[in-house]
Amino acid sequence: MSKPNYSGLYHMVSQENFEAYLAALDVNFALRKVVCMLKPSKQIEHDANTGHMKIKTMTTFKNFDMDFMLGKEFTEDLGPVDGRKCQTTVDWEGDKLLCVQRGEKEGRGWTHWLEGNLLHLQRYWGKAERKMWSGQKELRVKNVVAKQVFKKVE
Numbered sequence: 001m002s003k004p005n006y007s008g009l010y011h012m013v014s015q016e017n018f019e020a021y022l023a024a025l026d027v028n029f030a031l032r033k034v035v036c037m038l039k040p041s042k043q044i045e046h047d048a049n050t051g052h053m054k055i056k057t058m059t060t061f062k063n064f065d066m067d068f069m070l071g072k073e074f075t076e077d078l079g080p081v082d083g084r085k086c087q088t089t090v091d092w093e094g095d096k097l098l099c100v101q102r103g104e105k106e107g108r109g110w111t112h113w114l115e116g117n118l119l120h121l122q123r124y125w126g127k128a129e130r131k132m133w134s135g136q137k138e139l140r141v142k143n144v145v146a147k148q149v150f151k152k153v154e
Helices: 018-024 029-037
Strands: 008-016 041-047 052-058 063-069 074-077 085-093 096-103 108-115 118-124 138-141 144-152
Touching: 018 029, 018 144, 063 074, 063 085
Parallel strands: 118 138
Antiparallel strands: 008 041, 008 144, 041 052, 052 063, 074 085, 085 096, 096 108, 108 118, 118 144, 138 144
16 A cells, blocks of 8 residues: 655644643743644645655744655754754654654654544654544643644645
8 A cells, every 4th residue: 555645735723732742841831822822834745755755834933844754763953842852763654654753852752644634743752652533633742642633725
Protein backbone atom coordinates (compact mmCIF):
# COMPACT_ATOMS: atom_id res chain seq x y z
CA MET A 1 0.00 0.00 0.00
CA SER A 2 1.39 3.42 -0.90
CA LYS A 3 1.89 6.06 1.77
CA PRO A 4 -0.32 9.16 1.79
CA ASN A 5 1.03 12.46 0.50
CA TYR A 6 0.70 15.15 3.17
CA SER A 7 1.38 18.09 0.83
CA GLY A 8 -0.93 21.05 1.23
CA LEU A 9 -1.98 24.02 3.32
CA TYR A 10 -3.95 23.30 6.49
CA HIS A 11 -5.67 25.69 8.93
CA MET A 12 -6.33 24.72 12.54
CA VAL A 13 -10.00 24.20 13.28
CA SER A 14 -9.87 22.96 16.89
CA GLN A 15 -7.64 22.27 19.86
CA GLU A 16 -8.19 20.86 23.32
CA ASN A 17 -6.09 20.91 26.51
CA PHE A 18 -3.14 22.63 24.83
CA GLU A 19 -2.30 24.93 27.76
CA ALA A 20 -1.86 21.95 30.11
CA TYR A 21 0.48 20.35 27.56
CA LEU A 22 2.59 23.52 27.35
CA ALA A 23 2.70 23.77 31.16
CA ALA A 24 4.02 20.20 31.32
CA LEU A 25 6.82 21.34 28.98
CA ASP A 26 7.62 24.17 31.43
CA VAL A 27 6.58 26.90 28.97
CA ASN A 28 6.06 30.09 30.99
CA PHE A 29 2.57 31.30 31.86
CA ALA A 30 2.51 34.41 29.62
CA LEU A 31 3.77 32.52 26.55
CA ARG A 32 1.23 29.71 27.15
CA LYS A 33 -1.61 32.27 27.13
CA VAL A 34 -0.40 33.81 23.87
CA VAL A 35 0.20 30.45 22.16
CA CYS A 36 -3.24 29.14 23.11
CA MET A 37 -4.92 32.11 21.43
CA LEU A 38 -3.14 31.46 18.11
CA LYS A 39 -4.74 29.69 15.16
CA PRO A 40 -1.76 28.17 13.33
CA SER A 41 -1.63 27.06 9.72
CA LYS A 42 0.66 24.34 8.38
CA GLN A 43 2.21 24.35 4.92
CA ILE A 44 3.52 20.86 4.15
CA GLU A 45 5.69 19.91 1.18
CA HIS A 46 6.10 16.16 0.89
CA ASP A 47 8.06 14.42 -1.84
CA ALA A 48 6.71 10.89 -1.63
CA ASN A 49 9.45 9.59 -3.96
CA THR A 50 12.45 10.81 -1.94
CA GLY A 51 10.95 11.04 1.56
CA HIS A 52 11.89 14.71 1.87
CA MET A 53 9.46 16.84 3.91
CA LYS A 54 9.15 20.48 4.88
CA ILE A 55 6.60 21.46 7.50
CA LYS A 56 6.11 25.17 8.13
CA THR A 57 3.87 26.12 11.03
CA MET A 58 2.74 29.72 10.66
CA THR A 59 1.12 32.05 13.19
CA THR A 60 0.83 35.80 13.68
CA PHE A 61 3.28 35.44 16.60
CA LYS A 62 6.07 33.09 15.42
CA ASN A 63 6.74 30.65 12.60
CA PHE A 64 8.44 27.29 12.93
CA ASP A 65 10.10 25.35 10.09
CA MET A 66 11.09 21.69 9.89
CA ASP A 67 13.07 20.37 6.89
CA PHE A 68 13.99 16.67 7.02
CA MET A 69 14.24 13.29 5.34
CA LEU A 70 11.95 10.57 6.61
CA GLY A 71 13.83 7.97 8.65
CA LYS A 72 16.96 10.11 9.16
CA GLU A 73 17.83 11.72 12.49
CA PHE A 74 18.45 15.48 12.48
CA THR A 75 19.03 18.26 15.01
CA GLU A 76 15.81 20.15 15.55
CA ASP A 77 15.96 23.66 16.98
CA LEU A 78 12.81 24.14 19.04
CA GLY A 79 13.91 27.65 20.02
CA PRO A 80 10.80 29.29 18.56
CA VAL A 81 8.65 26.79 20.48
CA ASP A 82 10.23 26.24 23.89
CA GLY A 83 13.93 27.13 23.61
CA ARG A 84 15.22 23.55 23.39
CA LYS A 85 17.21 21.55 20.84
CA CYS A 86 16.75 17.84 20.33
CA GLN A 87 17.66 14.96 18.05
CA THR A 88 14.60 14.18 15.96
CA THR A 89 13.57 11.32 13.70
CA VAL A 90 10.33 11.28 11.70
CA ASP A 91 9.28 8.06 9.99
CA TRP A 92 6.26 6.06 8.94
CA GLU A 93 4.18 4.04 11.39
CA GLY A 94 1.67 2.50 9.03
CA ASP A 95 0.20 5.49 7.17
CA LYS A 96 0.95 7.89 10.04
CA LEU A 97 4.03 10.04 10.54
CA LEU A 98 5.67 9.32 13.89
CA CYS A 99 8.22 11.79 15.33
CA VAL A 100 10.58 10.89 18.18
CA GLN A 101 12.45 13.80 19.81
CA ARG A 102 15.39 12.99 22.09
CA GLY A 103 16.84 15.70 24.31
CA GLU A 104 16.15 17.56 27.53
CA LYS A 105 12.55 16.31 27.63
CA GLU A 106 12.87 12.58 26.99
CA GLY A 107 9.93 10.71 25.49
CA ARG A 108 8.69 13.73 23.57
CA GLY A 109 7.27 13.52 20.07
CA TRP A 110 4.21 13.69 17.87
CA THR A 111 2.13 11.81 15.33
CA HIS A 112 0.46 13.22 12.21
CA TRP A 113 -2.24 11.39 10.31
CA LEU A 114 -4.82 12.20 7.67
CA GLU A 115 -8.53 11.47 7.63
CA GLY A 116 -10.08 12.86 4.48
CA ASN A 117 -9.26 16.58 4.40
CA LEU A 118 -8.34 16.69 8.11
CA LEU A 119 -4.77 16.63 9.37
CA HIS A 120 -4.44 15.34 12.91
CA LEU A 121 -1.49 16.10 15.16
CA GLN A 122 -0.83 14.34 18.43
CA ARG A 123 1.98 15.66 20.63
CA TYR A 124 3.21 13.73 23.62
CA TRP A 125 5.89 13.54 26.25
CA GLY A 126 6.47 10.84 28.84
CA LYS A 127 5.98 7.14 29.10
CA ALA A 128 2.20 7.16 28.77
CA GLU A 129 0.47 5.22 26.05
CA ARG A 130 -0.20 7.26 22.93
CA LYS A 131 -3.92 7.57 22.28
CA MET A 132 -5.65 8.57 19.08
CA TRP A 133 -8.99 10.31 18.79
CA SER A 134 -10.77 10.30 15.48
CA GLY A 135 -10.62 13.74 13.88
CA GLN A 136 -8.15 15.12 16.40
CA LYS A 137 -4.47 15.88 16.91
CA GLU A 138 -3.36 14.55 20.26
CA LEU A 139 -0.48 16.11 22.15
CA ARG A 140 0.85 14.41 25.28
CA VAL A 141 3.37 15.49 27.91
CA LYS A 142 3.77 13.86 31.36
CA ASN A 143 0.53 12.02 30.62
CA VAL A 144 -1.09 15.31 29.59
CA VAL A 145 -2.86 15.00 26.26
CA ALA A 146 -3.70 17.87 23.94
CA LYS A 147 -5.43 17.51 20.60
CA GLN A 148 -5.48 19.63 17.46
CA VAL A 149 -7.19 19.27 14.10
CA PHE A 150 -6.28 21.10 10.88
CA LYS A 151 -8.44 21.28 7.74
CA LYS A 152 -6.87 21.23 4.28
CA VAL A 153 -7.45 24.28 2.10
CA GLU A 154 -8.92 23.08 -1.18
